[in-house]
Amino acid sequence: MKLTARIPVTAAVLALLLGSVTGCNRLKARDQLTKGVQAFKNAQYEEAVNHFQNSIALDPNYEDAKLYLATAYSYQVVPNLDTPENLAIAQKALDGFNAVLAKDPNDLTALKQVASISRNIKHFDIAKEYEKKVIALAPNDAEAYYTVGVVDWMLSYKNAVAILAADGLTDDGNGNVKKTKGACQKLVDQNTDLVAEGLQYLSKAVELNPTYDEAMTYLNLTYRRKADMECGDDAARKADLAQADDWNNKAMGARKINEKKKEKATQGGVTMK
Numbered sequence: 001m002k003l004t005a006r007i008p009v010t011a012a013v014l015a016l017l018l019g020s021v022t023g024c025n026r027l028k029a030r031d032q033l034t035k036g037v038q039a040f041k042n043a044q045y046e047e048a049v050n051h052f053q054n055s056i057a058l059d060p061n062y063e064d065a066k067l068y069l070a071t072a073y074s075y076q077v078v079p080n081l082d083t084p085e086n087l088a089i090a091q092k093a094l095d096g097f098n099a100v101l102a103k104d105p106n107d108l109t110a111l112k113q114v115a116s117i118s119r120n121i122k123h124f125d126i127a128k129e130y131e132k133k134v135i136a137l138a139p140n141d142a143e144a145y146y147t148v149g150v151v152d153w154m155l156s157y158k159n160a161v162a163i164l165a166a167d168g169l170t171d172d173g174n175g176n177v178k179k180t181k182g183a184c185q186k187l188v189d190q191n192t193d194l195v196a197e198g199l200q201y202l203s204k205a206v207e208l209n210p211t212y213d214e215a216m217t218y219l220n221l222t223y224r225r226k227a228d229m230e231c232g233d234d235a236a237r238k239a240d241l242a243q244a245d246d247w248n249n250k251a252m253g254a255r256k257i258n259e260k261k262k263e264k265a266t267q268g269g270v271t272m273k
Helices: 002-041 045-058 063-074 084-103 107-118 124-137 141-165 181-208 214-226 235-265
Strands: none
Touching: 002 045, 002 063, 002 124, 045 063, 063 084, 063 107, 084 107, 107 124, 107 141, 124 141, 141 214, 181 214, 214 235
């Protein structure tokens, strides 16, 4: 009887001890998270990674620490650098954000980060896929529309450079009238969908943000890619270039407006005597 009477008491003590250890670890995990956030704010990303890893080791269910760890990795990714080291860091960041999305597929922060990292390592189709997921959840996110349009322009420009180079030409930005008919047909085949989608998404970005000067700049550039595909229709080529020039002028005007807004924001609350 005495032996059996001791079992629940011992179990209760063990539970109490385990709860105490768990509570202690959670406090330590929060401390490590706080130190990691401070290092992150100071752009000390490797140190931040160490603190966030420690935090997760102390509390494996600490979702905030996991999100911060993935973010710290993402800030170490160098855009367009194809070294194994850079791609490995990018993959660690992607793994972290995908783990977040596995639990909550509608986490906007994680979706945007996957799109951004994918773009930085030139996985453009994935980048567009995730920006479109952002748009499905946040249809008024002008930046997401802008990013899809920019990726479309990047891909269309890459195609144009390669096709023109095979013709012995470099892009003149004005429709490249010296290209052969064969080159023009290749541009039509490879760039029609990209240009159409780019114009659609960039126009939507400007509709949502009427002073979005970066989107206007890429509308200018995308209309120049459209001019490549007019294939002997000089009037159409000139119309595209007129649209491009118009968007370039609008971009300069919007940029001035935005600069004035920044100046006012900087001077806010200051009264000259």
